[in-house]
Amino acid sequence: MNRIGTDKVVEMIISACDSIIASKDYLTEVDSSIGDGDHGIGMSGGMLKAKEELTAKTPFEDINTVFKTAGMAMINSMGGASGVIFGSLFLGGIKKMDRITELDGNKFTVMMRKALEAVKDRGKAEVGDKTMVDALEPAVLAMEALDDKSDLKTVLKTASDAAGKGVEDSKKYIAKFGKAQYLGERAVGFQDAGATSVSIIFKAMYEYL
Amino acid sequence: MNRIGTDKVVEMIISACDSIIASKDYLTEVDSSIGDGDHGIGMSGGMLKAKEELTAKTPFEDINTVFKTAGMAMINSMGGASGVIFGSLFLGGIKKMDRITELDGNKFTVMMRKALEAVKDRGKAEVGDKTMVDALEPAVLAMEALDDKSDLKTVLKTASDAAGKGVEDSKKYIAKFGKAQYLGERAVGFQDAGATSVSIIFKAMYEYL
Amino acid sequence: MKKIINKDSSIVDEMLSGYLSAYSRYYEPVNSNNSFTYKKRRKNKVSIVIGGGSGHEPLFSGFAGQGLADAVVCGNIFAAPNPQLIFETARAVDEGKGVLFIYGNYAGDNMNFDMAEELCDMEDIKTAHVRVWDDCASASKERYDSRRGVAGDVFVIKAAGAAADSGLSLEEVIRITEKTRDNINTIGLATSPGSIPGLNKPTFELGEDEIEFGMGLHGEPGIERTKMQDAGKLVERMYKELMTEMGLSSGDEVAVLVNGLGSTTLLELNIVYHELDKHIKSDGLIVHDSEIKSYCTCQEMGGFSITILKLDDEIKKYYNAPCFSPYYARGEIK
Amino acid sequence: MKKIINKDSSIVDEMLSGYLSAYSRYYEPVNSNNSFTYKKRRKNKVSIVIGGGSGHEPLFSGFAGQGLADAVVCGNIFAAPNPQLIFETARAVDEGKGVLFIYGNYAGDNMNFDMAEELCDMEDIKTAHVRVWDDCASASKERYDSRRGVAGDVFVIKAAGAAADSGLSLEEVIRITEKTRDNINTIGLATSPGSIPGLNKPTFELGEDEIEFGMGLHGEPGIERTKMQDAGKLVERMYKELMTEMGLSSGDEVAVLVNGLGSTTLLELNIVYHELDKHIKSDGLIVHDSEIKSYCTCQEMGGFSITILKLDDEIKKYYNAPCFSPYYARGEIK
């Protein structure tokens, strides 16, 4: 699918919410091995809230508001590190962006680049610090590397694959943030919970299309 | 042995102390099933103190002081129900008694009668209330029932046997005192901890002679 | 059961030694660590001495202080203190106005405190006692005087301390203390056993999915054993028991204490109060004061108790008086 | 693990609803139960707002009151509160003198409070923050600013509350609060895990006969895992760690807190102090004040922590100021 309108963007994000909600126990499991085991609770709670608000407020007059609604819902219901971080993932892209009612691959790529900057700005994490940036940054780079970014579906497929690989890579790293940082070498071999969420989100968006 | 002097009385009581100390875990076990499980700790602690004081203060100039020393040591080291009750067992007998330096069966029988009254006075328990009185009273009655109470050894054997039977009987009763009272019917089938101590004490005294 | 202790035989002495060094600005021992007095106690008044077996901290050791007890006597784990120690403690704080002993209604405590009063009598120290028997699950209403004393101790000590500080006679302090005692009821619930430190043995057995209503602090059996249920269901049942016992009606003023028995978390105790509050409000009871604390525990026992004190103007006056100890402090309530 | 709760999703809301109804005479909620203000707070002063994840009760919810925080913001279990809620709470207590946020140094808290400060900034509410990082087992001395905040929170909140109440400027309150924070170190020890309520899952695994030095409140791994030992041995090791860190010497004045992590009994904590006291005395440290409490917990986690605050005359002045909340009350210390 080349491009989608506001209503479809709402549906796409809601399908990402559903996918996270369905992964609650899995994410908790992942966070338990090197974190405090609440990532599944936090993410599913936030996504549930986002879905509620999107469903209640739809139809939206532009895509900016859709992302803003989702991001705010997450930040203000989740709390925790992931609330801010994943909120910024949705809010960062639309900052200072003109109203749009159609989303194509080019726009999405630009938005995710800005989202990545916002997340890094907020959390000060770089690739290799064993955070969701390990999945988000490769995804953004892969999208940007495409010669033709016009097709949203292709772009999302690229992001989803790169994020999935990023999750694998996150296993190699020592954590510098969150509760896993205190594990040092002992964190190696375990994937990062937030990175896992990022790849679940991209994958779900892609599969929606 | 017909009669014994002050030093032998000290040794006799110390042997009773040793026997209780050796039974610590057993008494705890018994108290656990229907009480709060501390009878073994309390009794062994008290008997240890009694033994210490008897050993330290020996020789004594009369038997009254020997019993007084043992009784006070128990009361003031044990606390709990058993501290007072078993203290009274040793103190009650010598109340208002003339100085004696020899103990025979007759005197011992009289002392234990007075001890029994003191215990009942303090604790208000009767036979059948599932307390140490279930062992002490039959022991006293049995001693009193003897035609010839002169021989201390015979008297102690009689007391020991009767107390042992009293412990068995205590299994039949519902408790009216101590922490077992709240069990009602559920206490039936279990012997009383304090009664068990009484029979251990008499048995040890008898075996010492 | 990992317990942070040293030699078994010195557990109580080391515990109290630690307590008395940490809070030496408030307390000084009487002969042994097992008994201590509140340094800044008011003079020339009726003296309040409390005590009982150890292992239920912060009761009794934490309740000597301003507007509370003048001295505490502690026994071994779950065992009443001995008469000699109780006597020496009473003598240490006696001001010639009489000494009032307050303790839980247990065979061991009754006998040892009775004997202590005889020792006091021999030295012409005027004494009296009030036995706390608030646990309405431990015996029928008719046999109220064989009921056990549990978390209700706190309210009784509070009232007695305030009454004594206000300079009343021994007779008056007794009257107010007994009146307060007779307006208190408590019902408990156990989810898991405590253990006797050093003995490493649970005080009772309870199935992984079971709880017991009315179980005593030392594992004395309660009124009903059931499967674990929602907090709402548990509290509803306990509230009903208390209402049947106390027969409170709309407009009655009460003080409420939700007490943790040891390892039950404040999070859970708060949820208990959340449920309790619904019933109290729908019955129109007026809550003058309420607390969520772990005052009367049994080591790491799991569960909680609910205590209700029915107030009248006189009790309220002494209840409201400010008081302070390391474990029980209250300012004026407006 | 039997937890006295209802629906998982409402655990935190019901807990705080219970807390706020029990202590309604002190607190009133700001929009949701997750944030509340102290009713009788002094006006016309710097406002102190504290907060963090829930599940560590009585921190943070129990530390708003006279001479303490003006408001508390509570997140979900072990998760920082959200920026909007923090912002609304700050706005509710702002007196135009600035709002100081005090919280533990965790990624989640840092980010949410930072974002909240941006929201405050947009409404011209002057703000600042002090992050507590007292746990010296959680990172090397060089990386002090990635250390975790644990029981030391209490002393920091105490000093900040007193400084604010005394009418100082925001800059001065910050200076005193940071100075206090920088004079505090804590070391903990875990004997058994807590659990996330509703999730029914231990926060970490520890062998039946094992303990871990320096383990974090959420099971963050510590500095050494060993077999269970006597209280004396455990305390000696922890005291050594603190001394190496703080380099205290004879004559230094300190305030000491022995803090229970949840299910560890007061009996055990008192024995810990008994051991600690020996070292403190033999090193000639002067104990200005000491406490044995469970302030900073992690559900039914077993274990304890030792916190030492090195005092100077200025810190002492604010430390000594009386304060009151349902869980933290102190009178003047003479």
Ligand SMILES: Nc1ncnc2c1ncn2[C@@H]1O[C@H](COP(=O)(O)OP(=O)(O)O)[C@@H](O)[C@H]1O
């Ligand atoms: N500074 C940071 N930058 C980016 N992502 C972060 C940062 N800190 C934490 N995260 C992400 O948040 C995830 C943890 O989220 P969660 O468990 O919900 O919050 P908490 O760590 O407060 O328990 C980590 O797996 C990591 O991906």
Ligand SMILES: Nc1ncnc2c1ncn2[C@@H]1O[C@H](COP(=O)(O)OP(=O)(O)O)[C@@H](O)[C@H]1O
């Ligand atoms: N009123 C009483 N009269 C006589 N013996 C009693 C009385 N109350 C308790 N006992 C005895 O004390 C024993 C319990 O002693 P112990 O366990 O050491 O004290 P506690 O009951 O305080 O734990 C009981 O088994 C019983 O024999």
Ligand SMILES: [Mg+2]
């Ligand atoms: Mg987490």
Ligand SMILES: [Mg+2]
């Ligand atoms: Mg017993």
Ligand SMILES: [Mg+2]
């Ligand atoms: Mg006992």
Ligand SMILES: [Mg+2]
């Ligand atoms: Mg968390």
